[in-house]
Amino acid sequence: MKGIRQLAEHLDISIGTVSRALNGKPDVNEETRKRVLAAAEELGYVANQSGRSLRQGTTNVIGLMIESSKETIEDSDNFFLGLTSGLQSVLARHKLDLIMLPCPTDEDPYEYLKRMVARRVVDAMIISATQRVDKRIDLLSKAKIPFVSLGRSLSSGNSSWIDLDFDGVANSAVDRLVAHGHRRIAIAAPSNEINLGYIFLDGYRRALERHGIAYDPSLVIRVKTSEQGGYQAGHELLQIDNRPTAVILIYELMAIGLYRRLTEAGVIPGHDLAVIGFREEPRAKFLQPALTCFRMSLHDLGVELAETLLATMPAYSHFYPDSERNMIWPLKLIPGESDSFHLMAAE
Amino acid sequence: MKGIRQLAEHLDISIGTVSRALNGKPDVNEETRKRVLAAAEELGYVANQSGRSLRQGTTNVIGLMIESSKETIEDSDNFFLGLTSGLQSVLARHKLDLIMLPCPTDEDPYEYLKRMVARRVVDAMIISATQRVDKRIDLLSKAKIPFVSLGRSLSSGNSSWIDLDFDGVANSAVDRLVAHGHRRIAIAAPSNEINLGYIFLDGYRRALERHGIAYDPSLVIRVKTSEQGGYQAGHELLQIDNRPTAVILIYELMAIGLYRRLTEAGVIPGHDLAVIGFREEPRAKFLQPALTCFRMSLHDLGVELAETLLATMPAYSHFYPDSERNMIWPLKLIPGESDSFHLMAAE
Incomplete structure (x- = not known):
């Protein structure tokens, strides 16, 4: 060169x-x-921007750390790619570029992030798949790397985060099912330590209590957040004594596998079992009967994440004086046919 | 810090x-x-690895440039995420990290790459979505940045590339359809300047010639490489006078949209029209009748891309003395039911 x-x-x-x-x-x-x-x-x-950056102490690059598992790749999970357009639309205002840091499946996310921080390829970070206790947050705080996490954590402290409204989704789903006469409502929750599983489950539990329904741990089905996990959830659900009449799913693509397993067993979603999915997903649109789920804009979430991050960076914070440090991102219920039947009063 | x-x-x-x-x-x-x-x-x-890198002139980071369009995101195209595990398994041997450089939809890929090269965030690059004439190849050659392109180009010269065997796929598809009695075989090709479209179409044309079938430009349907493009292809196909009896698709997710449009019109894939898809895709597995398509391992392709790239880098080339500079990546035919009927001799 x-x-x-x-x-x-x-x-x-x-x-x-x-x-x-x-x-x-x-x-x-x-x-x-x-x-x-x-x-x-x-x-x-x-x-030689590397030299230039060293003098200025900046790289003008923002990193988005993603953790793709074998499952999410096979599911063709489009969540992170869906965020990029919104992120880039904000970063471009400031001549900042976005790069994606894919943590290998077999590597510990903390060790991975530690190495990427040492490599100094980015000025600031967006992390996701936040764990209940997440050492990455301490690492970035200590290293004084500005960051925002998609997902709150017990480790969050004063740091910036945006999280989806899992509590609101759990509440709406339970309210809707109870209004349709359901009392035995199962939930398919992630089997790992991801924090959203805890928040979702807490919301579900409190919503049940509000309706005077006792929480029954046997109705909590732990599976992988994948299409295959949904299939497994269907399988386990069919084996529960005094079978639940409704199920709430925490991950969007579970619905596809769940429908498949139910259909194999001759159980018709929306007729024999009420199903409420999580995030609306292009593929789940083809499910019959149409899945009741929740809508959000990945583009808009990307915009908000970028602005929240820039608000934590001394060079850009004055552009975003009104930015909130923490935000619960709303989702809107999209009624389908998968939970539209009413249970008889005799039940 | x-x-x-x-x-x-x-x-x-x-x-x-x-x-x-x-x-x-x-x-x-x-x-x-x-x-x-x-x-x-x-x-x-x-x-401070940035300082360390500057002294050594290296970042120990390899970039994978991806171009995600609105269509591919909505389609949840998993192609690039699918490559990462194979790439990382090789790069990890040499303590190199992979980052993904997502070119914004509204930015020219050449200008984007120029800026990323100037930022010096990577030691070497993998580029994809190669255009028929691709200025990025000259840019990287001049800047002496080692690279491999996924896709050959008229601009390739002596540079390293791996390309899928589009010619072989076109040949197998035409041979199979001709053996089943088809003579009017349409093809759905990309509407942009991506080089694979040219290679695929050349292969299709030569395969027809081999069977003594005249090339008919009215049977070449230009659409976007997306599910929606497949729907559009179905629409246009239905309007062709003396309707073709078979169609070959260049992009994997087109099949989903094509099936939908055909079904709307009461035309049954695999019965009224033979369909051969491109790459096997998890979602297309649920199509009824099962789609005849071609299988490849994204993981293995990732491994090969990484080794081909390292063979071009002075610090690593001795590890890969036998690596080919250019390679055509084979795909294996997976027979389905979508093209299994035989046309009557009377046709």
């Missing part, structure tokens, strides 16, 4: 003049500027 | 000793090393 020195030698002009021409300074005549830019293009000169 | 100077002051030890302790040099006694490491952890000391 050609550096500024080679460029100056090639043109037989001083390094200072070449530098001023490249940086658009006014004290270079137009003809010289054109010659310099043409030669830079021809010789493949690339500004 | 704490630097080495602050760490040395805190411990009241010389910077040199702290540095030797952190870098695992043997001339530091065990107790001092432990004190230094404990303090580094406690104070959030992070090695």
Whole structure:
């Protein structure tokens, strides 16, 4: 790669003049500027931003750490790609670029992040898949790397986060099912330590209590957050004595596997069992009967995440004076046919 | 963030000793090393790899540039996430990390890459969605950034690439359809300048010639590479005079939209129209009748891409002496029911 020195030698002009021409300074005549830019293009000169960044202490790059499991890849989970357009629309205002940091499936996310922090490839981070106790938050705080987490955590402290309204979703789902006469309402929850599972389950439990329904741990089905997990949830649900009449799913693509397992057993969703899914997903749109689920805009969430992050960065915070440090992101109920039947009073 | 100077002051030890302790040099006694490491952890000391990289001229990061369109996100296209595990399994051998560089939908990929090269966030690049003429290849060659492209191009020259066997797929598909009695075989090709469209179409044309079938441009349907594009292809196909009896699709998710449009019109895939899809895709597995398509391993392709790339990098090439610069990646036919009927001889 050609550096500024080679460029100056090639043109037989001083390094200072070449530098001023490249940086658009006014004290270079137009003809010289054109010659310099043409030669830079021809010789493949690339500004050494690594050097520039080191002087400024910045990379102008924002990282989005993603954890893709074998399951989410096979499910073609589009969640993170869906966030990029919103994130980039905000970052572009400030000439910042977004890169995605995919944590390998077999690596500990904390160790991975530690290495990426040491590599200093980014000025700031967005982390996701927040665990109930998440050491990554302490790591970033100590390293003084601005960050926002998609998902709150017991470790959050004063740090910035945006989280989906799992509590609101659990409440709406339980209210709706109870209004349709259901009392035995199962829930398919993630089998890992991801914090959203705890929040969702708490919301479900409190919503049941509000309706005077005792919490029954045997109705909590722990499965992987995948289509396959949904299939497994269907399988376990069919084996519960005094079978529940309704089920709430925490992950969007579970519905596809659940429908498949129920259909195999001759149990018709929306007729023999009420089903409420989580986030509306393009693929789940083709399910018959139509799935009752919750809508949100990934683009808008990306915008909000970027603005919340920039508000924590000294160089940009003045652009976002009104940004909230923490936000619960609402989802809107989209009624379908999967939970539209009413249980008889005799039940 | 704490630097080495602050760490040395805190411990009241010389910077040199702290540095030797952190870098695992043997001339530091065990107790001092432990004190230094404990303090580094406690104070959030992070090695300045940006400075280290600048001295070494490396970042130890490999970039995978991806171009996600609105369509591919809505389709939840899992292609690139599917490559990461294979790529990372090879890069991890050399303590290299993978980052993904998502080019914004509204930005020119060349301008985007130029900026990312200038930012020097990566040592080497994998580019994809190769265009027929692709200026990015010249850019990377001139900038002396090692790279491999997923997809050949007229611009490829001596550079490294791996491409899927579009020609082989077109040949197998045409052979199979001709053997079943078809002569009017349509093809749904991408409407953009992506090079794979040209290669696929050339293969299709030559395969027809081989069977003595005249190429008919009215049977080439140009649509977006998306589920929606497949729906559009179905729509256009139904309007062709002397309707074709078979269609070959270039993009995997087109089949879902195509089936939908055909079903709306009462045309049954695999009965009234033979359909051959491209890459096998988890979602397309649920199509009825089962889609004839082609199988490949994204993990294995990721492994091969990483090894081909490392073979172009001076620091790693000796590990991969037998690596080919260019490779056509095979796909295996998976027969389904979507093209299994035979046309009557009377046709």
